[in-house]
Amino acid sequence: MSSQGMNVLKNLVSQKLSSIESKGRLRRLRPLHPRSGDWLDLTHNDYLSFRYDKDFQSTAHKASAEWPMGAGASRLLGGEHLVYEKLEAAFSCWKNCESSLYFASGYAANEALMTVLALPEAEFFSDSLNHASLIDGLRLARLDKGQKHIFPHNDVEALRDKLSKSQSSLKIVVTESLFSMDGDEAPLIELSALCREFKALLIVDEAHALGVYGKRGSGLIEARGLDHDEIISINPCGKAMAAAGAFISGPAWLRQYLINTGRSFIYSTGASPWIAAGMLATLPLIEAATDRRQKLFAMSERLRHDLQDLGFSIGTSSTHIIPLLLGSEEKSLHVEQELLGRHILARAIRPPTVPEGECRLRLSLHAGLDHLEPLLKALKEIG
Numbered sequence: 001m002s003s004q005g006m007n008v009l010k011n012l013v014s015q016k017l018s019s020i021e022s023k024g025r026l027r028r029l030r031p032l033h034p035r036s037g038d039w040l041d042l043t044h045n046d047y048l049s050f051r052y053d054k055d056f057q058s059t060a061h062k063a064s065a066e067w068p069m070g071a072g073a074s075r076l077l078g079g080e081h082l083v084y085e086k087l088e089a090a091f092s093c094w095k096n097c098e099s100s101l102y103f104a105s106g107y108a109a110n111e112a113l114m115t116v117l118a119l120p121e122a123e124f125f126s127d128s129l130n131h132a133s134l135i136d137g138l139r140l141a142r143l144d145k146g147q148k149h150i151f152p153h154n155d156v157e158a159l160r161d162k163l164s165k166s167q168s169s170l171k172i173v174v175t176e177s178l179f180s181m182d183g184d185e186a187p188l189i190e191l192s193a194l195c196r197e198f199k200a201l202l203i204v205d206e207a208h209a210l211g212v213y214g215k216r217g218s219g220l221i222e223a224r225g226l227d228h229d230e231i232i233s234i235n236p237c238g239k240a241m242a243a244a245g246a247f248i249s250g251p252a253w254l255r256q257y258l259i260n261t262g263r264s265f266i267y268s269t270g271a272s273p274w275i276a277a278g279m280l281a282t283l284p285l286i287e288a289a290t291d292r293r294q295k296l297f298a299m300s301e302r303l304r305h306d307l308q309d310l311g312f313s314i315g316t317s318s319t320h321i322i323p324l325l326l327g328s329e330e331k332s333l334h335v336e337q338e339l340l341g342r343h344i345l346a347r348a349i350r351p352p353t354v355p356e357g358e359c360r361l362r363l364s365l366h367a368g369l370d371h372l373e374p375l376l377k378a379l380k381e382i383g
């Protein structure tokens with residue numbers, strides 16, 4: 001029998017859930033569709049298609065065999081395994097930066113980084129479309145009102161205006177390098193020049209670019225030829241890296257500072273040593289995946305053109321993430337369902353993930369796709 005407290009909570013929660021449901025926005029976990037050949041899956045972020053690659057998987061499995069699945073404790077308490085140190089060194093070498101610290105997730109990494117940088121001297125300048133983990137990190141940092149400025153998405157001039165008005169000795173600009181709902185790139189070269197001009201620090205979340213951009217695949221910082229010594233990057237590994245966890249990469253003193261003050265690092269069990277060992281072994285495969293990257297770029301470019309030729313709006317996308325901007329929730333859900341009926345998986349993205357009236361279908365391409373004609377044919381039919 002449930003307690004009275006539980007009943008009170010149940011009633012309050014049911015009201016909340018009913019309110020979400022009445023707007024048609026109740027989220028449900030949906031089982032994966034069978035991975036059979038006739039399904040086209042455009043929902044996940046495994047951009048290089050390594051998750052089910054046999055060589056990639058066996059390399060990871062073999063490497064992880066000698067390590068325990070769980071860290072056993074926080075890395076500071078007794079959960080420090082040699083594999084983390086090796087992985088962080090290999091990742092730093094690949095990323096061409098001095099040091100890296102490996103977190104159990106990108107969410108935890110962003111929370112830690114935003115909070116430890118929230119010194120009394122700091123003022124943050126954050127892109128309006130930054131990921132929830134960056135937003136929540138800044139919320140958790142309990143900044144004073146004047147310490148947080150949101151600039152319109154990718155608007156370098158608006159940012160310049162805000163920076164020029166700031167008296168802070170520690171100005172911190174925060175952006176993603178590739179935005180996950182719009183598929184557009186941040187103007188990293190301009191942002192970096194602006195940061196130099198205003199003696200500001202640039203922080204870049206590479207979640208959707210890591211593995212995909214750059215000759216070595218280490219992301220858009222590499223691809224745009226920027227100096228890693230001037231940038232702190234967050235590198236979540238749940239997407240093209242086909243793994244999990246995230247690195248914060250930058251100078252060695254930052255690593256030391258995070259180990260000492262990053263609460264989501266200190267008070268959380270270390271990331272799985274299995275995954276750390278798997279990633280250490282598969283890093284060379286990611287680096288060498290030039291063919292997959294090229295295939296992905298060519299396919300993305302072709303699809304962006306074809307969709308525009310069909311009259312669809314894809315906004316500012318210039319990458320492998322292509323939103324079909326449909327406006328209303330009804331339209332987005334309708335197209336999602338119609339595609340599902342034709343064995344094509346693509347998710348309707350609705351508020352609160354995107355603003356009201358900006359609903360869309362998010363098409364996330366990956367190197368394992370062979371042909372996109374069924375998608376184009378279906379969209380033509382659906383109109």
Ligand SMILES: Cc1ncc(COP(=O)(O)O)c(C=O)c1O
Pocket residue numbers: 104105106107108110131133176180205207208236237238244245246
């Ligand atoms: C830009 C960005 N940063 C951070 C994260 C969080 O990473 P993780 O999934 O490892 O928590 C995501 C994830 O989904 C993301 O898109």
